[in-house]
Amino acid sequence: MNSYASTGESFSISDPNEVWIMEMMSKGPGHRGSVWVARRVPAGYVCGHANQARIQTWPRDDASNGTLWAPDVVEFAVAQGLYPATAPSAAFSFSDVFDPVTPAGARLCELRVWNFFRQVIASGEEFAAQYLDYVQGRNLSNRMPLWVEAGRPVAVNDTMWYMRAHYTGTWFDQRTDVGAGAFHAELRKRPVVWQQPAEAVGEQSPGDGTSNSTAASTYVNERNVGYQGTFFHFVAQARAWMPYPVGGIIWFGVDDTSHSVRTPM
């Protein structure tokens, strides 16, 4: 969790037969409750979320019965002035209305999903290239799909390896460029977001009056998938063919997913 002004929540919800993603937003002061959309991840597909709302539009006549939503979600947004009353309800995008993606949201949050997707999908390099400008934070309209088809069956152990990633071998590789730390480390010094002091910016300005020398630029150190700020993490394994008390396993770990031991519980 990297934000303090958080108002919404993405939930992954699973049972032995289905996996859902649910995104929920408080209705705020003067109201009671929440608005939300939930979508079932299709069989053979994988989904991800990392501190950025991801559900956009959703089918209203879903024959597969794989979508649920708060009946007043669009109505509420219209009443709040967040969505034009004249716009079609079906075009309503949950994440674009309640949690519009920012450059930081793309670079620090969606990038982690991108990395998982590019690793798990059959055409990973193609996928990575297609959405590179989005996760760089340069083309925010180039949104990634909510889920992608896995190129092969994903084992429990695979999920743990996906969560150890540090973007090595990608455009975001932290081992080599001028900002790299000692010993070509895959991790960089914190903080994740930092600003160049305004006076330093001023010194570098061309002096032709065209630049705003008081504006400090904001930079990032990549927020890895395996991230040192992690409090705890788990992989939930469900096995429908076994008695329930022993079928469900929570592979639980604390701190950075890169290094910590997963304990079955």
Next chain:
Amino acid sequence: MGFGNFLCPAPCGSGLQVAIGETTFDGLPSLMSQPGAIMDYYSLMWVTLQRARTAREAIQLMDNLTQTYGYVKCAACVQTCMCTAPPSWGPTRGLARVSPSLLRCLTSQVACAQPSPYCPPLAQSPLHNIRRGLTPSHLARMTPTCVRPPGVPIE
């Protein structure tokens, strides 16, 4: 795991093989608080895992619970009264002998113990803190002087 919930440090799995994970997103600041609401995401996940037999049931239950009891992100408390550990705790003293991320989490929950119009009543209950592993002695060490100024990100 039996039929109880796996609760530490956030509820994630039930004895019925229902599991819930979560990530927070920023969202619109105008919807940040909901005075009177007593369901935060943690409580919501906990209560849901106690009751839901399937993922679909969990979703419907989370809807019912938030519409009945109100929904507010615990981060709403964090914004108004988030505490950071006093420097005197240092990295190796008392509660601070945990990872910085764990400490941030614990102290954010401590913050909920301080009365605020934005803190849900449930978050102010002793039970709420105890199930986060916080004892009265932890709470006693938190003072209003450690309130984090608005606008300072947790990271």
